[in-house]
Amino acid sequence: MKDVLKGKVWKFGDDISTDLITPGRYFHLRSDLNELAKHTLEDADPDFIKKISGGDFVVGGRNFGLGSSREHAPTVIKISGISAVLAKSFARIFYRNAINVGLPVIICDTDQIDTGDELIVSLTEGKIQNVTKKKEMDFPPLPKIMADILNEGGLVNYIKKNGEYKI
């Protein structure tokens, strides 16, 4: 897992549901994740996938990822090249899924972050540097088991290595 992430911000509002990230009408593409990823966040911003570059950040408000358990949602965000999602709060299943697929999720006050801002995020130090706004923010560390899963790049690798859950 890369520790220092750099990129530009794409800002969204509160309550970005998994239906907005991976619409149900693309249900048939779920076994073709690269195709599905071409529609990432399409119902929140139809041009999202055309605008982003690798390493960019998705920034939300409250309750990011609410709704269905579809792990395809964090997976396509990751496949699209986004390096992390930052939000004021996350829905529970999305949060856990993101870590399981190796997509960093960061809880912080996102009111001060806008589309176009350049960020540098250090995962181990728990620091966000907003280069554009010349501001710094801290974020709390993950619980140990989640940090371990993320460090392995996801839950499959974690289980491959440890064989079981190490609490």
Place this chain on the structure above:
Amino acid sequence: MLGHTLAEKILSEKSGQEAKAGTITVVDVDWILMQDGTGPLAVKQIEKLGIVKAARPDHTIIFLDHASPSPRKELSNDHKLLRDFSQKTGCLISEIGKGVSHQIMAEKYINPGEVLVGADSHTCTGGALAVFATGMGSTDIGMAIVSGKTWFRVPESFKIISKGKKLPKGVYAKDIILYLIGLIGADGATYKALEFTGDFFKELPVEDRLTISNMTVEAGAKAGLFPSDRHTRAFLEKYGRKEKYQEIHADKDAIYEKEVQIDIEGLKPVISRPHTVDNTVFIDELKPVTRVDQVFIGTCTNGRIEDLRIVARIFKGKKIDKRVRCLITPASVDVFQKAAEEGLIEIFIRSGATVLPPGCGACVGVHQGILADGEVCLATQNRNFKGRMGNPDSHIYLASPATAAYSALTGKISDVREIL
């Protein structure tokens, strides 16, 4: 020592150690479910481990319910992949047309005090039977299938207390849970367990508890739990497994993070407006007049026989408004059969409704009732997110089966109390 909430009690029992809120614990799971939308990815994740096996195949159930029967070849291939996995591992498969996972888990499998994890967010439905039931993603479920275990952060609990004993006319369990979500918000209970108690909830049949537990995830909750009691016993007895009953409830001195009271007798029919479930309003405050193009009755929230009986009473001898398409999807084949035996299906057909095979139906925008641009649907399902029913340019309102049925007759979202 401090007392345990219902969540702490079940998780302590299952992990073999004191599971207080905030601790992280590994538990043996009793039941695992996955469905055709999330199952294929779970299988692929299992295959990455280089093994294809299940720790408890006879306690792992694969439901073909979301695209049922399959509307296109990609989904047929997904179904095939799941059938093959079931063949190889011995995991049980619930075929197309048999119904929605959560309804069938309640009818056939889960019992008080057990742990159920599912690759479907509404797995929390099982909380109605005092089961610690929660939704997860495909990888978590894949790893649970292989190992028979999962990890949890033991949730803090909110105590939801009913005040009063009797619901007013025209108000149902669905209205209670919509009201609660409107009250605490779509993230009001994120990561928490909700525990329902009070005179009214104690006398609520399990069928209605299922509707309430089903939607607790719409407030962000990890679980929505009812203690087990004589109603739970009656439910298990009805489905032929009364020997599985055990009483399980929170200790008197359990610690709750928050208490929320609901004045049951002061409730009115509730409508949830587009595009978030917590955007609720009592029906008499809904403005302006809202015409409906489609009414959808069914799903894991409200597709039970009790719901269909209510709809049939309202439809009997009447015709659905000419401009409305009314779709009815029984939640399971058991419900479908009862509805046929009781003559409900005939009433639906005579009134002009379209009866669809058991399954998720139009709920998730895959097939069987995708909306056109600008159209309005009133549904008994649990979600009204933008695009949920297959078109981001449409509008979904949520309500009880009674409100939905009456609105199908009038052609606009209407107050069912007018005819009761």
